[in-house]
Amino acid sequence: MRQILFLMLSNLIIIADQLSKWFITEHIIRPALGQQPHGLITWYIDVTQRLPFTEIEVLPFFNINMVWNQGVSFGLFSGDTDYGPWLLIALSLFITIWFGAWLFKETHSAKLTGIAMVIGGALGNVIDRVRFGAVIDFLDIHIGDWHYPSFNIADSAIVIGVFVLIIHSLFFEKSLHHEGASG
Numbered sequence: 001m002r003q004i005l006f007l008m009l010s011n012l013i014i015i016a017d018q019l020s021k022w023f024i025t026e027h028i029i030r031p032a033l034g035q036q037p038h039g040l041i042t043w044y045i046d047v048t049q050r051l052p053f054t055e056i057e058v059l060p061f062f063n064i065n066m067v068w069n070q071g072v073s074f075g076l077f078s079g080d081t082d083y084g085p086w087l088l089i090a091l092s093l094f095i096t097i098w099f100g101a102w103l104f105k106e107t108h109s110a111k112l113t114g115i116a117m118v119i120g121g122a123l124g125n126v127i128d129r130v131r132f133g134a135v136i137d138f139l140d141i142h143i144g145d146w147h148y149p150s151f152n153i154a155d156s157a158i159v160i161g162v163f164v165l166i167i168h169s170l171f172f173e174k175s176l177h178h179e180g181a182s183g
Contacts, residue, residue, distance in 0.1 A: 006116040013120025017153040021136045029066045063140040067150040085133040117161030124154030
């Protein structure tokens with residue numbers, strides 16, 4: 001069943017997202033704050049301490065930041081309420097289940113790739129919300145004082161996955177239906 005291969009892609013995205021968040025927080029941010037890094041297991045167990053906002057310049061247009069995103073991707077709809085993270089978890093899980101059902105009905109590789117990327121990215125961020133009540137964002141691209149909202153690997157997977165689905169729908173869906181009707 002091809003869909004299982006694409007679920008493996010989702011799992012790889014989740015693993016890459018979580019490992020990158022651990023590496024950035026523990027081996028770049030924490031030492032910049034003068035603290036000793038935690039190992040992966042300790043990082044997963046100890047969710048009580050949130051690191052403060054930190055900005056480390058890497059290139060003139062790129063920083064590593066420590067940002068706690070209370071909203072959805074790129075800080076949209078952020079709010080500081082007790083039930084906000086749980087509503088976003090529920091919404092993310094609902095969307096993930098819907099995409100999962102779509103994945104098992106779909107046969108086209110490009111669409112399966114986009115769906116798998118959205119699922120992996122959504123679940124990567126859900127893990128953070130369950131653990132911390134917010135999502136760890138750390139990639140900061142900027143031009144001068146203008147900063148694109150900080151993001152992470154999960155956010156990137158969601159955006160790229162949705163982009164693949166939109167491009168496929170706009171440029172390839174009609175031609176595939178047309179070829180099937182004429183053939």
